[in-house]
Amino acid sequence: MKKLCAISFAATLLVAGAVQAQTYPSKVVRIILGFPAGTTVDLLVRPVAQKLSESMGQQFIVENRSGATGLIANEAVARAAPDGYTLLGAPGSSLTSSLQLFEKPTVNVLRDYTPITQLGAFGYIFMVHPGVPAKNVKELIAIARAKPGFLTYGSSGVGSGFHLAGELFTTMAGVKMLHVPYKGGAEALNDMIAGRIDVMFYSLAVALPQIRAGKLRPLAVTGMTRDTLLPDLPTMDEAGLKGYEMSGWHGLLAPAGTPVAVVEKLNAEIRRILQTPEIKKLWLNYGMATPSTTPAQFGGVIKSDYDKYAKLIKSAGIELR
Numbered sequence: 001m002k003k004l005c006a007i008s009f010a011a012t013l014l015v016a017g018a019v020q021a022q023t024y025p026s027k028v029v030r031i032i033l034g035f036p037a038g039t040t041v042d043l044l045v046r047p048v049a050q051k052l053s054e055s056m057g058q059q060f061i062v063e064n065r066s067g068a069t070g071l072i073a074n075e076a077v078a079r080a081a082p083d084g085y086t087l088l089g090a091p092g093s094s095l096t097s098s099l100q101l102f103e104k105p106t107v108n109v110l111r112d113y114t115p116i117t118q119l120g121a122f123g124y125i126f127m128v129h130p131g132v133p134a135k136n137v138k139e140l141i142a143i144a145r146a147k148p149g150f151l152t153y154g155s156s157g158v159g160s161g162f163h164l165a166g167e168l169f170t171t172m173a174g175v176k177m178l179h180v181p182y183k184g185g186a187e188a189l190n191d192m193i194a195g196r197i198d199v200m201f202y203s204l205a206v207a208l209p210q211i212r213a214g215k216l217r218p219l220a221v222t223g224m225t226r227d228t229l230l231p232d233l234p235t236m237d238e239a240g241l242k243g244y245e246m247s248g249w250h251g252l253l254a255p256a257g258t259p260v261a262v263v264e265k266l267n268a269e270i271r272r273i274l275q276t277p278e279i280k281k282l283w284l285n286y287g288m289a290t291p292s293t294t295p296a297q298f299g300g301v302i303k304s305d306y307d308k309y310a311k312l313i314k315s316a317g318i319e320l321r
Helices: 002-023 040-056 068-078 137-146 161-173 185-193 204-212 260-274 277-285 295-316
Strands: 029-033 060-064 086-091 113-128 152-155 178-181 199-203 217-221 247-255
Touching: 002 260, 029 040, 029 068, 040 060, 040 086, 040 113, 040 247, 040 260, 040 277, 068 086, 068 247, 086 113, 113 161, 113 204, 113 260, 113 295, 137 161, 137 217, 152 161, 152 185, 161 178, 161 199, 161 295, 185 199, 185 204, 199 204, 204 217, 247 260, 247 295, 260 277, 260 295
Parallel strands: 029 060, 029 086, 152 178, 152 199
Antiparallel strands: 086 247, 113 199, 113 217, 113 247
16 A cells, blocks of 8 residues: 555656646746856856747846855755756866865765756866976976976866866876965966966866967867867877876756756757757857766766766875865
């Protein structure tokens, strides 16, 4: 009898979710971001929100609630009603690595959210200041091995994707470099241009103008395939650090428990938007790929990155906050 009641209850939930999806959205949808206007995640979410507003007949508005490496926004969405009207737009690092650096994290990406879809995927670029006498990855490794701790590398903060890219490099190459964390990537990039730090992993699209101006020297890209923005630049794997791969992504999530039918409706519409010529061209300018991931596939990406970064954080001895 209990089993029959459980099956009946589950069927009722499925029917209710399907009915809700038919009328969804019936009011304004908020997409909360944990970073300021003008950051990459903001630049990606806003055009998607505009297209969703046009195609779904309700306003999708973007709210920037920056602070604590995205934690303020993460908490707000995790605690919101699971009805599809409060969503989270976030870079992968703010969910899969930064959250693991808190001794007592208040949210867990594997427990508190329902993945909807990726919005963009990208690799980093590995570059040096022109004053560093290294023309390729092997030469840089040789310098770092000859002078342990002499080279400095900057990042947008402890636990950021750029920081972990550097930690993965030093671990795999067997070298020591001094990590210099900044409050944001822009500050780190400016100091690198000024020659105050030697090495940096960063977004290719953002760094490209400085590279073309000769203010920074690119050595490799961090994905497993070459980037269309600099097709002659090798991958880290091709440059001699076999198996090195570090990539980033931005995605859209809902609170855990959001009806499956609502999630699937959002997923289908966003995937359609991402494949339109207008968005594909815009993403290309940002150095972004336009992925087409189902909620389950996106969940797999999150779990894979979470596990990868957990292992890296532990092996590198990155301190908890």
